Amino acid sequence: MRIVLFGSSDFSIPTLKYLHKSNNQLVSVVAPFDKPKGRGKKIIPSNFSKYAIDKKYSIIRIKNFSDSNIEYELKLLNADIFVVVAFQKIPDHILDIPRICCINIHPSLLPKYRGAAPLHWAIMNGDKKIGISIIKLSSKIDAGNILKQNTIDFRDNENFGHLHDKTSKIGAELLLETIEIFKHNNLYQGLIQDNKLATLARKLKKTDYLINWSENGTKIKNKIRAFSPHPGAYTVLDNKRLKIFDVEYYDFSIDLISPGSFIIKDDQLIVKTKDSFLSILIVQMEGKNKLAIKDFLSGFKFCDFKFE
Structure with a gap:
């Protein structure tokens, strides 16, 4: 042929x-x-x-x-x-x-x-x-x-x-x-x-990459998987775009914490979603290189413990 x-x-x-x-x-x-x-x-x-x-x-x-x-x-x-x-x-x-x-x-x-x-x-x-x-x-x-x-x-x-x-x-x-x-x-x-x-x-829009922490954990995890390794789903931290490339479910319970709020525990960043917690594994801050979360945490000073 x-x-x-x-x-x-x-x-x-x-x-x-x-x-x-x-x-x-x-x-x-x-x-x-x-x-x-x-x-x-x-x-x-x-x-x-x-x-x-x-x-x-x-x-x-x-x-x-x-x-x-x-x-x-x-x-x-x-x-x-x-x-x-x-x-x-x-x-x-x-x-x-x-x-x-x-x-x-x-x-x-x-x-x-x-x-x-x-x-x-x-x-x-x-x-x-x-x-x-x-x-x-x-x-x-x-x-x-x-x-x-x-x-x-x-x-x-x-x-x-x-x-x-x-x-x-x-x-x-x-x-x-x-x-x-x-x-x-x-x-x-x-x-x-x-x-x-x-x-x-349909063709993707830039707004499709934005993570809404008020959604359930499964939906957020799927969005992150859909845009990894590129272009990266993102959230906003201290007025800067933070791309997230990998997460895993985290068995955790804490009261009075709203979706998008997170805690640092044992070199892990654990964020609340609508119905669960996710441990963030790989990130990239705006203008910086992609990092494992442990390396990111060691060099970043937080002004707030909540994603926008």
Whole structure:
């Protein structure tokens, strides 16, 4: 099969690696223009771009699909399948280019969690099983036919980083299996999604990262897991933003303490939630490095023993 891969982020890298090692012909990679970074504003290739360059793949750079030259270049590739992983929405006139279809990896059990942040919302909602779907792209976002699906367990000691890496690799494996199906039946359509069961995993806002200590401990713990190791759920301490990356439940009882209030006990910071106590394990104060709580406590002088 002649394949063109549209990718951008680290989530796309396992798919690139698996296609590179497969018996398919990866004829080109499509990626956004790399952005300037750092104080010098130098153009630094993304990890995805670096791998494609290292393997000597031609890269078609794209800002958007309004450029007619992009459509022309893609048609010249004579691709059987376009594979799309962590990329912008593909317009209909591009979807129609490959001989068979465009397929996409989406890390949810579709039609659940359609949208930009399925893993984050699954973690925040306390899901114990996470889906990975291979779908045929259509004009409506994440609504195309399901070509292949799988589920994995999400353990209590895992966070977004673990889940991101696991689903990107499993998605790449499922993608190759789906391509094999098309080799034997290029008319394969999969299963139509039931739109009545669809839920939305909307794009995240900065306010989603803020911890509300008046919520129950489980909900707070799930939020912290959903934004770890990056960008970090946060609270406010002494008028500064404090990111929290890991917590554990703490069996404790004390009267007359309100949610968000905390105590220091045996090199531990123990904070009250609506219904329980959490021991904070890893933090990062605004403008500082990430620290284990013991190291943080040894160097921080508290003005108040309550998170805002």
